[in-house]
Amino acid sequence: MTFRLIKLVCLSVIAAIVTAPAFGQTDPSFLLTGTAKNFDSYFPSYLANGYFSTMTSPRGTEPNMGYMVAFMDYAKGDISRPAAIPGWSEIDYNPGGGWLNSIRLDPKIFVDYAQTLDMHGGTLTTRYRFAYANKATDVKVTTFVSQANPHLAASQLSITPQFDGKVQLTFPLRLWSEHQPRFPIASMTGDEMIDAVIASGQTLQNKPVPTPDRAAVWYPGYTKVLSSDGDTRELTLWLDGKAEQGLSMAEAAAISLPAGIQVDEVKLEKGPDKLSLNLVVSVQKGKTYTFTKYIAASRQDWGGDAKADVTLAEAARKTGFDSLLARHAAAWNELWKSDIVVEGDPKVQSAVHSDLYYLLSNTTVGTAWPMGACALTPGYAGHAFWDSDSWVFPALLLLHPERAKPIVMFRDRTMEPARARAKQYGAGGTMYPWEADPQTGVDNTPHFAYGVFREIHVNADIAIAQWQYYLASGDDAWLKKDGWPVIQAIAEFWTSRVTYNKAADRYEIMHVTSPDEAYDDVPNDSFTNAAARKALEIAGKAAKVVGAEADPKWAEIAAKMYIPFDSANQRHLDFDASVPHDKITWMGSSLAWLMYPNLDLPMSAQVRRNDFAFQLQELKTHGDDPNEMMMVMLAVGEAELGDGKAAGDWIQRNLVGFLKPPFNVRTETVANNAGYILATSAGFVQGFVYGLSGLRIEDKGLVEAYAPVLPPSWKSLTLKRISFRGKRFDVVIGRDASGKATLTRHAE
Known part of the structure; x- marks a missing residue:
């Protein structure tokens, strides 16, 4: 790749030892x-x-x-x-x-x-x-x-x-x-919100570091x-x-x-x-x-x-x-026994450690609390988004499964408000909200963001996470008691939400908001349809494991789910071709997310290349101040395509501008100062755990779905103390005599 998506401003990652650490020499x-x-x-x-x-x-x-x-x-x-x-x-x-x-x-x-x-x-x-x-x-x-x-x-x-x-x-x-002023956000439209913020003497414009530029709303x-x-x-x-x-x-x-x-x-x-x-x-x-x-x-x-x-x-x-302090440090030392070790790039290593630090600082054990979108800060009002299930959860699952588990338990604990919400919208099963209160699970999406009530892919994301936890843990008792009820109810939701197109003999999902959220109320968003299909397939598999009867409609809908595709150009479409793809957005396109590790929509190598090329072109031509959630995943896409150098280039780009000094706080975009977004830290981590490694959690185990890759200047990448089905092992990506990346597993 020869083009630049954004003008990058150098950010120096300072990691000097100024004073001797309290407990011996620290890396x-x-x-x-x-x-x-x-x-x-x-x-x-x-x-x-x-x-x-x-x-x-x-x-x-x-x-x-x-x-x-x-x-x-x-x-x-x-x-x-x-x-x-x-x-x-x-x-x-x-x-x-x-x-x-x-x-x-x-x-x-x-x-x-x-x-x-x-x-x-x-x-x-x-x-x-x-x-x-x-x-x-x-x-x-x-x-x-x-x-x-x-x-x-x-x-x-x-x-x-x-x-x-x-x-x-x-x-x-x-x-x-x-806090003053306090706005009635539960009822304000977007224009009313902007006017009220201006009237209070504030703005929602990007501001110079370190002034927060969303504090007017996320107070x-x-x-x-x-x-x-x-x-x-x-x-x-x-x-x-x-x-x-x-x-x-x-x-x-x-x-x-x-x-x-x-x-x-x-x-x-x-x-x-x-x-x-x-x-x-x-x-x-x-x-x-x-x-x-x-x-x-x-x-x-x-x-x-x-x-x-x-x-x-x-x-x-x-x-x-x-x-x-000694007990506290010992507890942290124990956590760091599971780690991601990069040999050959100190700045990348520092960034990986800071992202893991922010994830681990916000995890609990043995609870049913999710993680707020911006950790233990007021950012995005502390609500639980799909960030918890699709971004943070996979990043933790193999390294710290006991700290990933509360995220799936939260969805089990809050099924009743999700059932009530489904009834409110005339749907079956459970309809989890876009923004869930982390204590009650009740919908708390701001009124000015009313369009995202159609961003219903969260319901598929939740089911996928539940199944991923089962596959990684092998815990049949958990699946029957906690995971299966969530998966079953979500399958019932999708069964009620799809529309059968008799002329085309296919199932469609109408009136949704794309993950590229400027596209609101579109038909057949590809990411949503693909995720819904996977959730329905999961429901059938889970039913067999727990000895329950699967609804035959689940398999029928999954088999006939429509995912828009451009045959002439041999690539997927973001949504129906009837919707012009011409808006300036944070993402440009959402096709890269079809390659997202938890979803990983099956496709040929050529289609995968074409999808990715379209994503990059659209990010260049229709992207403005790209969202870090998209940017960190591009390394995964390049890794799936087998290009270690390009994957490394994207990793490097995510060290610049998004990390605010002096403590590597990731912000939503380079230009804005909405910080502490855990999904961006988790996405960066996923680039190593699932991207460069090529590992995927599938029904048959932790498989090498893609050949591993390494950036040219790196000597090795080690995923230390991975946990899968009760076993601990290291995953080491090194090079053979010819310089080709290889993956080996070493049991603990």
Whole structure:
């Protein structure tokens, strides 16, 4: 390929080791470091354990919003949205000339600054010398959200003042105000939404990094604090809260002081905006003082109340920071035993690790919660899209099946609202919504996006994921109890939704929204029809496994499903030829998604080449600021075509522009700053797990459906500790004596 789709702007992936990691030497590909050069372009990352989170900030001590899994605000007139929990990671310090968190970010004030995200250990460490008002203090901040103890987190501040005297410290729980303005998104049209945003003094236009450009719509929900208090003697804080018309939650903090420090004053501050323990202490020049804030958090149906959280926070304080951090790091180390190892390209390796880090930071085990489209942030209102089933789920399935399972369990848990929605639209079975509330499963698609109620391919995507989990796990009992009911009900939906064209003797699906969403209300979208056909075929197979009777219509409809095809050009069409294919969109075309690993529509090698060539041409001529969900999948398409160099070129293109500094946060497009979209990270990962490897999960096992490929400069690619049907093994793609890529499996 000689053309460029977009003007690429160089993005430097910084992975320098500025300070020695806490637990021995860490592979540099797991370390991302921000410097003072990033002060003006700092795109926040987050620390999370799948259950709750905190955003990051440059100083390491600022008030940051945090979120909790499926903890939603249900304000009247609005869609559901993640309720920001009281900010817990904030610590502030005043040596006498001003508060640390209030002083401008300036390299002359924050001297020798470095902030390192250690993805292998799940920690954020910030170091600098705070030099202001003729006083200097060496500062180190370390924060983590425990991977070993899901209710716990901690932030530790170490100060080394270069003076003698008294200093002030505060340890707040930040109580957020309700976001204003708040729009009635449940009823606003698109034009009304734009007008309301403009009237509020905001825009939905792309903005320079790091300003978020969708915050006007994807703002956080509100948690009302019902009761709060603290104890100056025990150095504890606690609160009980409730999301707007939603669930209850609680938080507690326990503060640990340096041994032997002289405490001159301790005060409890209780106000409408924060609950805080405020201290005045005496310090000596050159001596290091370490303060630790231990946090416990819970929500309704996951943990207890504030009293229980105080007990947890105090127990954490008794255990000690080093022990908690060691357990946390050990849990992360265990996760990284399953990994993707690239030999020959450090930048690609770093990007793979950052994408895996963001996926793993948002996973739970043994639950039935999905993953919000933008992780534990307010992006896309925290709703569950097909992103969970078709993007995140396959990326995790072979590496971490226990962390993929909650995604399929969520669809089983929320069958009833999907049944009710099917009845609402006059359909049978279950009709899962385009945007499902992660707690209730109820449809929460914004009114201004009303057209996507026709983007019904999500119902096939869900069935495919259920079957993929069964094939990978071999769990017959799970299939009968949990997977089969979902698959059966979705087959009933498609049976009711198709139209029989008697003249052509085929089944069609009318009035749908294409995955290339500018094409709304089109007949016979190829991706939708192909996915529906696969879902019906799956239902027949699943029925045999569980000993149920399959509806004969499933096989009949699948066999006669119409998938538009251009015989003259020997390629598929996006949808019926009656619909002009001429719009400027994020994707240009959706033909590449017919090759998507979970669907992988059977076709000849020539048709596959023709489809892909059309996709690239349309992306070039009808694509504008391409969506990263499309871009990351192009490497898979090239790999299926056997072109390792072209696949590598697409991988390289996805390192540039989409990854925002300093922590490789993927954004929806190069130009916009809608960040934290897990589907894009998962798509990049799938390019390695299913693209370069050629592996597919099929009825007969984990098969090599395509010959493996490697980019020319790479020595090897290893998928470490793949899990399939209870067995663990490594998949290694290397080269034979002639340089041809080969795939071997090595049992654990």
